[in-house]
Amino acid sequence: MSDRSEKASELTPLGYPEELLAPGQTYASVTETITSIPLAKHPPGSWYMGFAVGFCLLMLLFVAVTWLLAKGVGIWGINIPVAWGFAIVNFVWWIGIGHAGTFISAILLLLFQQWRTAINRLTEAMTLFAVACAGLFPLLHLGRPWVFWWILPYPDTMGLWPQFRSPLVWDVFAVGTYFTVSLVFWFLGLLPDLATMRDKVETLWKKRLYGFFAMGWRGSALHWQRQQKAYLLLAGLATPLVLSVHSVVSFDFSVAIVPGWHSTIFPPYFVAGAIYSGFAMVLNIMIPVRKIYHLEGLITERYLNNMANVMLVTGEMVAYGYFIEAFMAWFGGDKFDEYMMLNRAFGPYGWIFWSLMVLNVVIPQVLWSSRVRRNPVLLFLVAFSINIGMWVERFVIVVTSLTRDFTPSAWGFFVPTVWDWATLLGTVGLFLTLLFLFIRFLPMISISETRELVSETKRISL
């Protein structure tokens, strides 16, 4: 298959590669290509390497969390005035990464964008794992995570109820809903492919295992009719949901009066940033996976190009957000806002702000060149820069704003401890471990949707 994809694919008048599928694919060949990855007796060596890295970092997470539970949140660098620190930075970063998965699977489905086909399954899985990582942070940051259910509304013996006028409670519902809806959406799309796996495997216990999760799916017209309708409706529901989740996250900031947080631009600016970093993460995962498993025939250059385009557009929106923040600080004439902006750029954390500008605004401009958009190595590097950049952005928003708010006597400084870094790296480990297990045991490309693509390609060529 790699021979076929090495041929330069044709370009459309707009300069992007045209084909979504390498020529000569049939129903059986796409099924074989995709199922051969989870059904292989042994995964490739690079899988073991990646899994080992992820697993070691996951162990680091266990150590960090155990120490946290034993000693309390004092092991982190947080204090007054910076009580939020890394936990909230990481929470916002991970949630944002998840957004690209929903964007690809739901919004592009509603817009009939066929270039979602080969990537939606993996990105939905990425969403689930990223939200799982994100959800850990507010829980751990509670201080006493073992009584986390106190934030849920239930008639307790103390007669207490959550304060529904607080954005922090909204977060619980937004993130909980987001995870649940992403999970059922992912599973509903996976169901027919689990049936394919059941029908393809030969070992009895594996057949039973896949068969258990396929729940007796038999691909009948009635099944498809209901599954497709439910899938479409879930996509329709997930679309406003994904926009609401990062908006609610941004309310955590913008409802407060801290200079640098109290801004109406936050919801759209957060959502654009979320999709920006999410696509960067998708590319960081997809480019190596595509190479290692020789999936160039299914995940063609067209996909890379289109994802780079989305990154470019959302990147410009984010850059506009940075500009407007600075502009409003000057134009609004509020002394504290003006100082916030000067402090951001030239204060003690100034170097972080400028590295943010380089990573998130300057470097991604190379995506204007279609040659970069089609070059996997360069694209990987740009996406990596954006991922780091978006994390730095959240650091600038959370930490720099909190260190110096109104009264200089209440100012402070934040330095992360080794446990802050360990928890962050640990969640990267959790994410990688889950991702590698997913790639090993489940079809990472939607087989039924790829077959649909084959049937349509055939119709056109006939």
Added chain:
Amino acid sequence: MNANIHGLMAEFETHGQLLDAARKAHEHGYCHMDGYTPFPVEGLPEALGLKPTRVPLLVLAGGICGGAGGYFMEWCANVVSYPLNIGARPLNAWPMFIPITFELTILCAALSGFLGSLFLNRLPQPYHPVFNTPHFERASIDRFFLCIEAEDPKFDPLATRAFLNGLNAISVSEVEK
């Protein structure tokens, strides 16, 4: 009529042939039949004469219950059960109740869509006779099947078999119960 027969299953190479066959069978007056395909074939439910699904109604009902229930929960908690006076602001602070009302609308609509579609499909279902068909595993890979079921009033083992044989099928086989 043989009581041990679920129906007669015809196997096709392409979805176009299956669509033609389904249309002809429907015109011929068969009504208890089903197609089995490796991907959703556009127009197949209509060709088989299936009614539109009720999944959207379930989703609507779930959404309405979730939204109304969500607002009611917030109102009960913050107005009736545990009123907190914060600077004499209204207890029924409806703008602040919108985000959770919205999230619960989506949550309940999505869950009822998911569970509703599984329930209507009678899944999970550990056993179904169509799996007794020879090479039925290819229905989830690259083959297209049409099954005319024995409970169809027009079903006749010989006539139906002859009818299916006349539709370009690769093979026609009996499906045991």
